[in-house]
Each structure stands twice: as C-alpha cells, then as structure tokens.
Amino acid sequence: MTKAGSIVVDTSAIISLFRGHEPARECFNAAQEIGLPVTVLAELYCGLRKCNNPDKERQRIHEMRSRMVVVGTDESTAIRYAEVYASLERQGVMIPVNDLWIAAFALRHEMALVAKDAHFTRIEGLELIEL
Secondary structure (H helix, E strand, O other), X not given: OOOOOEXXXXXXXXXXXHOOOHHHHXXXXXXXXXXXXXXXXXXXXHHHHHOOOHHHHHHHHHHHHOOOEEEOOOHHHHHHHHHHHHHHHHHOOOOXXXXXXXXXXXXXXOOEEEEOOHHHHHOOOOOEEEO
C-alpha cells in the first residue's frame, strides 16, 4: 500500500512538466509529498549538456527541487533494487539501470511512481501513474 498523496518522480515526468504537459502539472500540483531520487537529479543535470540554454534549465531544475525532497539510496533501497533486478531477469525483460534504481526507491518508500515510460509496468508491486 502506498502513502496517500506521496509520489516519486521519474525523469520523464519532470521533462513532461517542463514541456507544459497538463496531466504532469495536475499530478505535481495534487501531490502532498514529492520524492526526487538522486538518480533522477543526476539525469536532469546530464541533460543540461544537450540543451540550448543550460543556465535557464539549471534554474528550472533548482526551482522544481524546492518543492521536492531529494533522497539518496540506502541499504533498503539497494535490497529492493536487487529484488526487482532478479524478478525482471527471470522474466527476461530488463529495463535501464537508472530506472531500476528509481523503481526501487518508490517501492522502498511505498510511494507511487509518476512516469511516461511504459517499461515500469513490468515491475511487480509498483504503483505507477502513467502520464
């Protein structure tokens, strides 16, 4: 069971928000607590090198972060990662490594994950809010 009003965001959800996607905006505005895995933050900063105006995008990231709780991994998250990895490996359907960490974070903290990536549906027990 997930915590009511608590979400974890994937990079795809934040990009959707930045692009003005209405369902993403509604989801962010409705959330009482937003968890931002450090993995997502790293992906956003990596994306700065691909954009036309990195200073503007860095400011957008900073403003967005002020509403979220940035959290790193811990041993419980690592254990969830290993469980998800093993399950997907048995199914023969792996997903990107960073997305494994993001899903493990959501599972460990019992929070719904907001994402545009359909491959998260492969993860048993993960509450996914697809944009």
